[in-house]
Amino acid sequence: MVNGIVRTLPVQYCLITVLGAGSALGHAPFNMPAYTLVGFAMAIYLIMNATSARQAFRLSLIWGFGYFAVSLSWLVEPFMVDAPRYGWMAPFALIMMASGLALFWGAAAGIAFWMAPRSLHWAMLVIALAAAEMIRARLFTGFPWASPGHVWADLPFAQLAAYIGAGGLGALTFLAATLLALSFTPRGALSMRLRAMIAFMVLTSGAYGLGVYRQNLPRPADTATVLRLVQPNAPQHLKWHRDHAYGFVARQIEFTAAPPTQGMSKPELIIWPETSVPALLEYAGPIIPKIAVAAKGSSVAFGVQRGEAPRYFNSLAVIDSGGDITATYDKHHLVPFGEYVPLGNWLEKLGISAFAARAGHGYSAGPGPRVLNMGRLGKVLPLICYEAVFPRDIRNAPERPDWILQITNDAWFGDFSGPQQHLVQARFRAIEFGLPVIRVANTGISAAIDVRGQIRSSLVLGQAGYLDVQLPAAGPATVYAGVGDLPLGLLLIGAVFTAVLRRKRF
Template identity: 60%
Template sequence: MPDIDAHVARLAARPRVRVILLLLAGAIAALGQAPFLIWAATLVGLLTAFLFWRHSPTPRAAALQGWLFGLGYFTLTMSWLVNPFFVEPERHGWMAPFALLGMAGGLALLWALGWGVARWLAGDIRFGWLFWPAGLAGGELLRGMLFTGFPWGGPGLVWIDTPMAQIASWVGVSGLSFLTAIWVALLAAVLIGRNLKGAAGVMALSLALGLGTVLSPSSLPEDTPHTLRLIQPNAPQHQKWDPDFAESFVHRQLELTAAPPESARPNLIIWPETSVPYLMRHATRLFPLIAEAADGPPVLMGIQRAEELRYFNSLVQVNTDGIAHPVYDKHHLVPFGEYVPLGDAMTRIGIRAFAAQYGQGYSAGPGPVVLDMGVLGKVLPLICYEAVFPRDIRNAPERPDWILQATNDAWFGDFSGPQQHLVQARFRAIEFGLPVIRVANTGISAAIDVRGQVRSYLPLGQAGFLDARLPAVGGETLYARVGDWPLSLLLASAAFMAVLSRRRFSH
């Protein structure tokens, strides 16, 4: 077997080569994300990164390596981020590369922190290599929390179409990322030929990961007898608010709502996020038309509404009498996209240009709500990227029977963004044992069961409706009960024990 470790050491000693290889390794690892879903590429990229980390002489050098790897990884993973800037390219197009590299570089800082701290803790401690997976997992946990969080594109997501995805019902996506990193580190121990016990470790962890096959139930409870109609108008973002096109998209949704059922008559009709191009108070003449088109079932729809100078990204319910009432206001807003952080606080020093209370952006709703939909059970509504935050689901006032995600993925383009968003919705179903109904403006609208499998869907970029049977609720999962607390405590305990060990040996 070639001396891989010595070869990596020689490469690591060449700064320019090291930079190029780490950036490339990060980009290769990103190929595990949708739409590619090449999970083996993620393992190769992480393996390369770990081998370089082993040869980082200082925590600072390890942090730099983590940042370079993360920059390559997040630049490719988040490439869809340029799409919003090309809705009006003449005004905002020049900002796209700066936004992408700024976001990728910012997210990579948390991996840099995790890898640098891991290198410092590892020191000369036996089994110090285990701190690299801990550093990666710690960075992922921080990504999900700091500055309201943004846990998009974690390594654990690459397993979605494999049996190992079911392990998320126990440990969540962050825990799955941690297990993936441990598996990579053990594999490295085998490849460098200096730890024969690593082979046993690889086999043991492979068997543990393979438990996903066992965890995945061979049969699921039968679907409910209830049918939901999902409306997908496919309104391009550059036309969605254009007065020359906006009304035609509203009429398209009315026609899709009134279309004869494919089989059973729907019990509920759902329109996507901001499906109406004007404020709720200006839509009073539209609501009776929606009720007439539905001809019986209620309609949940996304719309903007205002209370004095505050604006909300909301869901409203239109009943058979043509009267609409708001049922949910989005509470987890996109920083700088839907509001400016500290914008309201700036009013104390006379700056109102960024204040949501003066109509500059959206105001946040009070928090998660669970709606009682009668025979359809209880539903937790989420708007757009709220579905990427497991903690928002755990913070619900009670356990629902299903999750509804209403979104406008036109902002994310027509390639990787919407598909990555769908993968995260599928993992929420696995993590919580709850079916997820996803209604998207340009797609992908889908009915997802508690195993994260897509039962039926409307393809990306296609207008139409989907009459989907509501999948049955599953049992409450371990992750639904405890969340990321066990992983957080494990990482904190490992760091504490490492600090104690270093201090003992230093004396």
């Protein structure tokens, strides 16, 4: 079939690029996971029919490039905030990022072809792709965005993340796609194709059934705690402008002072998004009393920059009803080139500096995850922006919190796919750990998320406003909260070790 329909390598390369791009439509905002499954199956079919490890590498590399170029197309947005200065970098940044991430998939396919006999290429390919995704999520601080598992966010399959995490769900996606590809390959015996189809049906129906079962388990009743989420909707190009910055502060103070939503009690905590106070915490004295007065006895958490010269931090601060600072948290997992620049002194000579940071070469990293004991509000794990994409950071917290608070400035991500994919990440953290997530974003999407990853209420992307929500209750600790990716990692290591021994033997 490959030789009959797709006769030449250039045609195969074009086809697999389209398949990769089409597969990305499973991600938000398109949310068409069937495209991902079928696109993956067709691409894997082409890769399994490669004639050499080099060809398998090239096919998988091009497949990955198409997939990441579309799913991460929002990466051009930060460069367009200051287009005269950075706009020229946008296409190069997207091409380089998509190519770099595609290398993981290309290497996986090439190694799978080299390590396993042709009859087991399919199994080794699944193992290698799953391992590549695990490495991608960790290497050079990691970038676990656009994981194949994320495409299932709106379906019961997502509930499996409570057992195996989003990474494990991605591995199952590769397995399901490979079984589907084997079901239709004409080169295999009928019995082999039949076994593959049965395995595909058992895998998908079993995963779906388990997801439905968990989704329908009794949910813990909401707490009586009311929180207010403040969404100022400050466009990034105006956010720090001296003629507009304090106007956005005034807007947030107005939302803070608004009466409680009808039928709800007064908010106990009012939350502003990341870097919502346009001054270093040390110099925010004129602003903080105004916030406290507007809060009318409630505590307020807000994003702010904090300095301990020569270091600066992207932080969260909490003030009580008197305007006294009761807690701070410094972001520890920083965005390369966004919040700090590797080799900053040298690169600054080329005109390259951290986009998001407002001082020096960028922010300094805080000491690590921190759980804030906020009395009646419970124990809170704060996450700032990008930190919500790393489940291991939540597992590394010193103790299990009662809920997760993410403040973020998604104005950097534009108004299309970036903010919506970031929201999906937060939903998976709720499922993985059995913890509610309260998400407050500058331009949206601010939301209250329960332990099943369901959005209880939210504010519309790109609109200013505030939202009073009841804090969903935490559930019991999940399997994934206890073991993380360790079982999957051990399984992959064992499979690779077995393949190496088998290759040496034969």
